[in-house]
Amino acid sequence: MIRISVITPTFRVGADLWKFVLSVQKQLLEDDELIIVDNDRGAYASKISALENVQYHQYPENKGPCPARNYGAGLSKNEWLLFLDDDGIAADGMLDALRKIISEHPDLYAIRGKVIPKSDYIYNYMQNHYDLGEKPLPYWLNLECIVAIRRNEFDLVGGWDESLYGHEGEELTYRLVDQYGPENCQYHPGLVFYHDFSDCLLKYLKKVDRHSENSKKLQSKFNHLKPIFAGYIKLAASKPQSIETLPAPIQKKIQFLLRLKDICKRRPYFKRILFTLLLGLKNVGIKL
Numbered sequence: 001m002i003r004i005s006v007i008t009p010t011f012r013v014g015a016d017l018w019k020f021v022l023s024v025q026k027q028l029l030e031d032d033e034l035i036i037v038d039n040d041r042g043a044y045a046s047k048i049s050a051l052e053n054v055q056y057h058q059y060p061e062n063k064g065p066c067p068a069r070n071y072g073a074g075l076s077k078n079e080w081l082l083f084l085d086d087d088g089i090a091a092d093g094m095l096d097a098l099r100k101i102i103s104e105h106p107d108l109y110a111i112r113g114k115v116i117p118k119s120d121y122i123y124n125y126m127q128n129h130y131d132l133g134e135k136p137l138p139y140w141l142n143l144e145c146i147v148a149i150r151r152n153e154f155d156l157v158g159g160w161d162e163s164l165y166g167h168e169g170e171e172l173t174y175r176l177v178d179q180y181g182p183e184n185c186q187y188h189p190g191l192v193f194y195h196d197f198s199d200c201l202l203k204y205l206k207k208v209d210r211h212s213e214n215s216k217k218l219q220s221k222f223n224h225l226k227p228i229f230a231g232y233i234k235l236a237a238s239k240p241q242s243i244e245t246l247p248a249p250i251q252k253k254i255q256f257l258l259r260l261k262d263i264c265k266r267r268p269y270f271k272r273i274l275f276t277l278l279l280g281l282k283n284v285g286i287k288l
Contacts, residue, residue, distance in 0.1 A: 002099045003031045004148075005076035009059075009068030010086040011039040021048050023090040028053045032095065035075055036086075037068040065144070066160035066168050073151070073159060081154060085145035088195035089118060097190045098148055105136075108184045109153040110176055112139055112169075113146035113191030122253050123198040125246060130197075132187050139187035140177075140232050141169035146193040153180060166210040167218060170229075174222040182228050200287040201257075202278035205271075208261055 006024055010017055017036075024034050035055045038045045039062040049056035057075065059068050073081055082098060084090065091097075094113075101111060114131050117124035124130070129142055141147045147169055157175040160168055176185055198204035219226065243254055264271035278288065 001029065001031075002080060002102050003029070003078040004080050004082050004095055004098060005033040005035060005073075005078040006082045006084055006095075007035045007037070007069055007072035007076060008084050008086050009037045009039055009065040009072070010045055011062065011065075013087045016087045017045055018048065020084070020086055020088060020090070021051065021054060024084070024095075025051055025054055027090065027093070027095040029095075031078070033076055033078060035072040037072045039063075039065075039068055063162065064165045066164060067162045070159045070162060073154065076151070079151050080148055081151055082148045083144065083146075084193065085195060088115075088145055088193050091116075091192035091194060094192060097192070101188050101190060102148075105184075105186070108186060109150045109180055110141055110173070110185040111148040111191060112141045112143055112185075112187045113148075113193055114187070114189045115143055115146060115193050115195050118194045118196050119199065121196055121199055122250065122257070123204045124196055125243070125250055126254055126257065127197050128243075132189070134189050136186050136188045138182050138185060140173035140185065140229065142167070142173070142232075144169040145195045146191065148191070149176075164214060166207070167214040170215065171218050174218065174225055174229075177225060177228060178222070200278075200282070202275065202282060202288075204257075205261065205264060205275070205278075209264070209271075212265070 006028075008020070021034065021036070028034060032053065033055060034053060035057065036045065036048060038056065038058045046056055046058075048054055055075070057072070059071055069083055080098070080102065082095075098111070102108065115127075116131070132139065141149075153176060157172070157179055161171050164171055173185060198207060219229070243251060246254070264274065281288065
């Protein structure tokens with residue numbers, strides 16, 4: 001039987017952490033593991049340690065998700081590592097689906113799943129990379145919220161880059177593909193996770209900004225792999241349900257957000273003013 005270590009960094013997600021943990025815990029087999037690495041110093045998350053088959057560890061200091069992921073991987077004992085985000089929900093049967101994929105495709109060294117939005121936020125509609133259809137295909141690990149990696153290959157390339165926050169899955173794929181080739185790093189639609197990209201405009205714009213800067217640096221660093229990743233981007237852009245198939249009001253909202261994102265990119269002073277305004281609204285309990 002294939003045993004899986006689920007590894008999740010957490011930082012102040014509140015009740016969502018319990019929902020996540022329970023969605024995974026009920027699927028664990030005897031030798032599976034759920035390892036929670038807490039980047040916070042609060043006592044709230046520590047209460048989950050009372051649950052069966054759940055390990056809780058406090059990371060010495062908050063350095064972001066990648067150091068916590070690597071720390072959790074170092075504590076794990078199983079051949080396959082499944083990295084999940086703390087604010088998502090594991091689909092029923094997700095771990096069994098992963099076991100089936102690994103059994104049927106033993107040459108795979110990394111698997112990226114499919115994300116289905118938890119909520120109806122407009123920002124979720126803009127993520128072409130969430131769902132790439134119903135057929136497996138070679139693809140990069142650009143959904144850090146649901147990534148399975150065989151421990152041997154993960155260790156040999158050095159794990160997650162601890163200096164990154166945003167596109168760290170892309171960077172890890174560069175090193176894996178450079179070492180082991182692109183064919184056995186794949187997207188599999190049977191591995192499903194429920195997750196939201198963003199629940200407000202400020203978080204969305206900050207996330208896009210951070211990811212954009214990191215992506216430019218990475219593409220320059222791994223320029224020799226550019227043809228492979230250009231193919232990945234093309235596949236994501238041609239997903240089965242494109243923006244054009246959405247209702248007209250949603251299309252208009254998306255077009256507005258894309259224009260706003262472009263203005264922020266071209267005019268830094270406008271972005272600073274907008275971020276200040278959105279942060280002020282957030283502080284008084286208003287999220288756009």
